[in-house]
Amino acid sequence: MNEKVSWILQPTVEDAYNLLKESLSKKRFIIVTGLCKVDYVGRAASKLDWGERVLLIKQDGSLLIHRAKGFEAVNWQPPGSIFTIKQEGGLLVIKSYRKEHQETLTISFRDITLLTSLKLVDEAEFEMHLSEDEMYETISSNPDILEPGFRILSQQRRIDAGVADFTGYDNQGRYTIVEVKRRTVDVKAVKQAYKYLSGFKGKGASVRGIIAAPSISSEASRLATLLGIEFKKIDLSKCVAAHKERMKTSLLEQSDKST
Amino acid sequence: MNEKVSWILQPTVEDAYNLLKESLSKKRFIIVTGLCKVDYVGRAASKLDWGERVLLIKQDGSLLIHRAKGFEAVNWQPPGSIFTIKQEGGLLVIKSYRKEHQETLTISFRDITLLTSLKLVDEAEFEMHLSEDEMYETISSNPDILEPGFRILSQQRRIDAGVADFTGYDNQGRYTIVEVKRRTVDVKAVKQAYKYLSGFKGKGASVRGIIAAPSISSEASRLATLLGIEFKKIDLSKCVAAHKERMKTSLLEQSDKST
DNA sequence: CCGTGGATCTCGTGA
DNA sequence: TCACGAGGTCCACGG
Numbered sequence: 001m002n003e004k005v006s007w008i009l010q011p012t013v014e015d016a017y018n019l020l021k022e023s024l025s026k027k028r029f030i031i032v033t034g035l036c037k038v039d040y041v042g043r044a045a046s047k048l049d050w051g052e053r054v055l056l057i058k059q060d061g062s063l064l065i066h067r068a069k070g071f072e073a074v075n076w077q078p079p080g081s082i083f084t085i086k087q088e089g090g091l092l093v094i095k096s097y098r099k100e101h102q103e104t105l106t107i108s109f110r111d112i113t114l115l116t117s118l119k120l121v122d123e124a125e126f127e128m129h130l131s132e133d134e135m136y137e138t139i140s141s142n143p144d145i146l147e148p149g150f151r152i153l154s155q156q157r158r159i160d161a162g163v164a165d166f167t168g169y170d171n172q173g174r175y176t177i178v179e180v181k182r183r184t185v186d187v188k189a190v191k192q193a194y195k196y197l198s199g200f201k202g203k204g205a206s207v208r209g210i211i212a213a214p215s216i217s218s219e220a221s222r223l224a225t226l227l228g229i230e231f232k233k234i235d236l237s238k239c240v241a242a243h244k245e246r247m248k249t250s251l252l253e254q255s256d257k258s259t
Numbered sequence: 260m261n262e263k264v265s266w267i268l269q270p271t272v273e274d275a276y277n278l279l280k281e282s283l284s285k286k287r288f289i290i291v292t293g294l295c296k297v298d299y300v301g302r303a304a305s306k307l308d309w310g311e312r313v314l315l316i317k318q319d320g321s322l323l324i325h326r327a328k329g330f331e332a333v334n335w336q337p338p339g340s341i342f343t344i345k346q347e348g349g350l351l352v353i354k355s356y357r358k359e360h361q362e363t364l365t366i367s368f369r370d371i372t373l374l375t376s377l378k379l380v381d382e383a384e385f386e387m388h389l390s391e392d393e394m395y396e397t398i399s400s401n402p403d404i405l406e407p408g409f410r411i412l413s414q415q416r417r418i419d420a421g422v423a424d425f426t427g428y429d430n431q432g433r434y435t436i437v438e439v440k441r442r443t444v445d446v447k448a449v450k451q452a453y454k455y456l457s458g459f460k461g462k463g464a465s466v467r468g469i470i471a472a473p474s475i476s477s478e479a480s481r482l483a484t485l486l487g488i489e490f491k492k493i494d495l496s497k498c499v500a501a502h503k504e505r506m507k508t509s510l511l512e513q514s515d516k517s518t
Numbered sequence: 519c520c521g522t523g524g525a526t527c528t529c530g531t532g533a
Numbered sequence: 534t535c536a537c538g539a540g541g542t543c544c545a546c547g548g
Contacts, residue, residue, distance in 0.1 A: 005292070005372050009266075029313065029327060031290065033264070033377055041442060043541040045388040051381030054288065054315070060328040068288060068379040069319040071337045071528065078330045078543070102442075103541075113264050114375060118292055120327040122310030128526090129304040183525090186536080217536065302526040330543065337528065362526070387541085 001026075007116040013092050016112050017085060020092070023117035024083055027059035034112035038065055038075050042103025048074060055094075055107060057083070063096050063105065077105050135182050135239055139166070139212070142242045146178060146212055146232060147171070165196075176208040178232075185216040185231065190223045197229065260285075266375040272351050275371050276344060279351070282376035283342050286318035293371035297324055297334050301362025307333060314353075314366060316342070322355050322364065336364050394441045394493075398425070398471070405437060405471055405491065406430065424455075435467040437491075444475040444490065449482045456488065 001022055008015055016032075023030050032055040038048040053074070056064040063077040081096040081103075092109040130138075136155075143150040149171030156165045166178040177200060179193045190211065197209045211224065212232040224231050260281055267274055275291075282289050291314040297307040312333070315323040322336040340357040351368040389397070402409045408430030415424045425437040436459060438452045449470065456468040470483065471491040483490050 005268075007266075007268075007373065009264075031292075031313065033290075033375075033379075037383075040541075045441075046541080047386045047388075049383035051383040052377075052379040053381060054290065054377075054379070056313070056325060058325070058328055062328065062330045064325075064330070066315060066317070066323075068381050069317055069321065069338065071321045071323070071335060072542095074385055076330065076541085078541095079328065101541075113377065114266065116292070116373060116375075118311075118313075118372065120292075120311040120313070122312060122327050124296075124308035124310040126333055127306045129306070219536070299526070305526080331525095331527095335526080337526090360526075364526095 001117065003119060005116065005118050007114060008112075009114055011112055011115050013087050013090060013109075013112075016092050016109070016115050017087050019115055019117055020085055020094070024057070024085070029059060029118040029120045030057040031055070031114075031116040031118070032057075032109065032112060033114050034109050036065075036107050036109045038108075039106045040075050040103070042098070042101050042105075046075065050110065052113070061096075065107065075105055075107075077103065081105075130182070130236060130239060135234075136180060138239045138242050139180060139234075143168070145234065145238055145242060146210075150176070170208065174208045175206065176210060178210045178212055180234075181211065181213040183213065185211055185213045185220050185224075187217070187220045187223055189213075190220045190227065190229060193229055194227045260376065262378065264375065264377050266373060268373055270371055270374050272346050272349060272368075272371075275351050275368070275374050276346050278374055278376055279344055279353070283316070283344070288318060288377040288379045289316040290314070290373075290375040290377070291316075291368065291371060292373050293368050295324075295366050295368045297367075298365045299334050299362070301357070301360050301364075305334065309369065311372070320355075324366065334364055334366075336362065340364075389441065395439060398439060398493075402427070404493065405469075409435070429467065433467050434465065435469060437469045437471055439493075440470065440472040442472065444470055444472045444479045444483075446476070446479045446482055448472075449479045449486065449488060452483075452488055453486045 001019070006019060006023070008019060011019070020030065033052070035050055035052050036055070037050050040046040051067070054066045056066070060079040061077070061081040061083070062079045063081060064073040065075045067074050077096045077098055080100070081098040084095045084097070086093050090110070092112065094107045094109070096105040097103070139145050140152065140155055143152050146166070147170055150168055152166050152168040154167045166180070168176055168178070170176050177197060179196065181189055193209065193211050197207060200207045209229040210232050211229055212234050214234050214236050216224070216231045221231060260278070265278060265282070267278060270278070279289065292311070294309055294311050295314070296309050299305040310326070313325045315325070317338070319338040320336070320340040320342070321338045322340060323332040324334040326333050336355045336357055339359070340355040343354045343356070345352050349369070351371065353366045353368070355364040356362070398404055399411070399414055402411050405425070406429055409427055411425050411427040413426045425439070427435055427437070429435050436456060438455065440448055452468065452470050456466060459466045468488045469491050470488055471493050473493055475483070475490050480490060
């Protein structure tokens with residue numbers, strides 16, 4: 001077997017079996033395309049009759065079966081599943097069992113178009129920007145995004161609520177509580193914010209309430225107006241720009257330190 | 260291009276470009292493996308540096324990038340995205356744009372191990388049967404599935420055992436305990452049921468014991484007979500029908516409320 | 519180990 | 534098109 005990639009076009013069941021067996025034991029990335037049927041029994045049960053699909057098996061035991069269309073895999077197995085393969089009546093039968101949920105996935109190939117076995121080298125780190133944390137940090141270090149002249153008094157992340165809060169004064173000196181959400185504000189979020197705000201208003205203080213997010217649903221908008229909560233649109237691209245600026249600055253600071 | 264499958268091992272950028280271009284226009288299923296980097300900007304933003312991955316492009320514009328491990332794709336684009344490809348500085352650059360969310364995914368290949376282009380024929384229908392919860396709910400609201408005239412006294416889910424229980428009276432007024440399993444009953448399940456039943460019989464009561472499931476293994480069947488436990492076959496399709504009926508009813512009730 | 523909430527969730531369905 | 538709920542959701546995190 002070639003170190004980097006092995007493949008067989010239109011393999012016999014036996015050839016496919018052999019390459020698959022070796023690839024599984026060496027924990028390689030396997031791609032099988034061909035005519036198959038699929039059965040699943042576990043938390044639910046499903047059946048998929050003969051058709052041409054693409055099967056992916058990863059070194060950690062993940063398994064995915066993709067059809068011609070659609071984002072989602074039609075059948076799958078999360079990491080940690082255990083494989084058994086066999087030749088049976090001219091078919092190549094692949095079973096994947098996951099103990100945790102007592103799930104069994106059975107894939108029978110009647111005809112294999114292409115069997116590929118790869119060694120994938122990939123040490124890169126996946127970086128996700130504008131996660132909730134980063135949006136929060138960006139606003140925190142650049143309150144003008146919220147509203148020009150806004151001064152932050154305190155900040156706090158309420159993990160449980162999935163919301164970041166700022167308290168501060170707007171440019172007219174009014175005490176303000178801001179709830180930041182990275183995603184479209186729905187009715188639920190407005191209710192949540194109202195509940196939270198009520199706690200402050202109950203103390204007799206005059207409080208301005210703002211929900212800051214990239215967008216808001218029409219219904220949530222109505223409710224917010226009703227409850228006297230303002231919606232402040234946050235331009236994500238502004239966040240990205242500000243975030244990049246911060247990154248650049250921190251890099252410069254780092255290089256300053258190192259010299 | 261071959262009707263069913265075309266592939267190039269270690270293609271030049273130009274060869275890859277040409278096959279990819281044709282495959283995209285013909286809406287074929289494309290698999291690219293090789294060294295690439297990935298950038299995403301849209302609802303969020305992400306960056307993934309050079310590494311070897313597997314790229315899938317489907318005929319409906321779905322796109323998936325899979326790394327060596329993990330069930331989930333590291334980057335993706337749901338159906339309906341539009342592709343542009345170009346050769347740029349020795350790289351093959353694939354861009355996928357989705358208008359709906361203004362999302363852009365950019366994949367740059369520096370080195371392609373294998374490029375595959377397939378025509379997948381797959382007309383099969385995917386059949387999903389009941390999950391455990393649904394089976395339980397269905398029986399609960401429709402005890403006749405268990406046995407005509409069965410009246411449920413109490414019901415209980417024992418999560419730990421993966422079993423749902425009903426107690427009640429059969430149409431002859433006999434006190435009955437029913438254990439429901441969504442999957443084929445094996446010896447283990449029968450033993451478990453017997454153990455559970457013994458607790459009731461120990462109290463001196465006369466109890467009828469039933470295991471309800473779609474099927475039973477021959478060995479489990481023998482054991483059940485031996486232990487005086489009855490097996491009641493549950494027709495999953497009846498469950499499905501009843502379940503659909505329930506769904507319809509609850510929808511009607513909802514619309515009644517709203518009017 | 520279980521429960522909770524987020525996700526570039528995706529995907530259906532109904533208004 | 535939008536809002537809502539389900540999913541074999543998966544997954545990370547807290548307890």
